[in-house]
Amino acid sequence: xxxxxxxxxxxxATMDESDERTETDQPATESMAFDHDVVIVGGSAAGLxxxxxxxxxxxxxxxxxxxxxxxLRCSLLENYLGxxxxxxxxxxxxxxxxxxxxxxxxxxxxxxxxxxxxxxFAVDTVDETITTRRVVAASGSENDYLEExxxxxLYCGPATHDNLEYYVPCDDAGRTAVDGLYxxxxxxxxxxxxxxxxxxxxxxxxxxVRDSLRDAGLWDDLADHYHDWxxxxxxxxxxxxxxxxxxxxxxDIDPDDDAVAERLAAYRERLEARTRTETEQADxxxxxxxxxxxxxxx
Ligand SMILES: Cc1cc2nc3c(=O)[nH]c(=O)nc-3n(C[C@H](O)[C@H](O)[C@H](O)COP(=O)(O)OP(=O)(O)OC[C@H]3O[C@@H](n4cnc5c(N)ncnc54)[C@H](O)[C@@H]3O)c2cc1C
Numbered sequence: 001x002x003x004x005x006x007x008x009x010x011x012x013a014t015m016d017e018s019d020e021r022t023e024t025d026q027p028a029t030e031s032m033a034f035d036h037d038v039v040i041v042g043g044s045a046a047g048l049x050x051x052x053x054x055x056x057x058x059x060x061x062x063x064x065x066x067x068x069x070x071x072l073r074c075s076l077l078e079n080y081l082g083x084x085x086x087x088x089x090x091x092x093x094x095x096x097x098x099x100x101x102x103x104x105x106x107x108x109x110x111x112x113x114x115x116x117x118x119x120x121f122a123v124d125t126v127d128e129t130i131t132t133r134r135v136v137a138a139s140g141s142e143n144d145y146l147e148e149x150x151x152x153x154l155y156c157g158p159a160t161h162d163n164l165e166y167y168v169p170c171d172d173a174g175r176t177a178v179d180g181l182y183x184x185x186x187x188x189x190x191x192x193x194x195x196x197x198x199x200x201x202x203x204x205x206x207x208x209v210r211d212s213l214r215d216a217g218l219w220d221d222l223a224d225h226y227h228d229w230x231x232x233x234x235x236x237x238x239x240x241x242x243x244x245x246x247x248x249x250x251x252d253i254d255p256d257d258d259a260v261a262e263r264l265a266a267y268r269e270r271l272e273a274r275t276r277t278e279t280e281q282a283d284x285x286x287x288x289x290x291x292x293x294x295x296x297x298x
Pocket of ligand 1 (some may be wrong): 067
């Protein structure tokens with residue numbers, strides 16, 4: 001994946017010749033309607049981190065959890081960066097609130113089965129079937145609900161003492177062989193630490209957002225530029241944003257075409273929405289302090 005720096009004068013990106021998204025007609029969005037944009041199976045370090053990123057982008061995100069949680073088996077979290085010697089149950093509670101603040105719905109419900117449903121998925125829980133365009137599997141050592149999807153291609157047997165290779169095969173960004181299905185955290189085979197599971201969840205959340213942007217007709221160079229950053233007021237003063245956007249279009253795309261201009265305008269709006277006013281910053285700082293204080297509550 002390409003890395004593109006934020007400011008034009010720092011830009012070290014080159015166009016990827018394999019960029020195939022050149023059409024200017026309607027974006028390749030799915031025609032089906034789903035209950036959610038993303039369902040995340042598992043609401044611990046990896047799943048909640050992924051949800052923070054998808055929900056902050058505005059994707060309707062449902063986190064379902066109900067099953068074994070390795071996080072709650074730690075004695076104290078001594079090795080989490082910037083937050084040391086905390087009770088894992090407190091950590092989970094604060095992380096859950098953070099995900100909710102970001103816009104996730106988090107529900108305690110176990111997923112029984114995952115099935116393909118058009119270009120999306122049907123997620124069977126004990127009492128309801130939920131439809132979604134994308135699924136992030138973040139269920140730690142539990143994978144039985146994946147047993148039937150893709151003719152078992154993603155299922156490597158139950159996690160037991162004899163089978164420590166139960167991970168779901170996926171690329172670095174969590175994409176599996178099934179379009180729209182991602183894996184993250186322990187289930188994807190990353191190292192067995194909370195900090196790493198959370199970091200991996202964030203990476204997979206970003207991949208989900210970027211793929212959604214592609215679905216909405218954005219070209220690779222712009223979709224891959226999405227970083228979920230926020231910036232101080234005036235950070236973008238002097239940035240010729242329209243020129244910057246046009247430079248990132250494939251050569252055969254006409255920036256003055258109405259459909260193209262519309263997509264660029266939507267992306268521009270997103271970039272501008274990253275700037276936080278001083279009041280917004282103060283409000284968020286206060287909420288951040290409030291969450292941190294929960295670590296001291298008895
Ligand atoms: C005994 C022990 C001690 C540890 N100590 C430390 C430590 O000190 N420091 C450290 O960094 N790491 C420690 N670890 C490792 C760490 O806990 C894991 O690497 C980390 O929790 C993995 O995060 P995860 O989100 O991938 O999975 P998990 O934390 O296992 O979370 C899995 C989530 O999936 C949900 N789930 C499972 N199945 C389903 C289903 N069918 N439907 C819906 N939801 C489902 C669960 O409810 C849970 O929310 C320890 C692990 C163990 C076992």
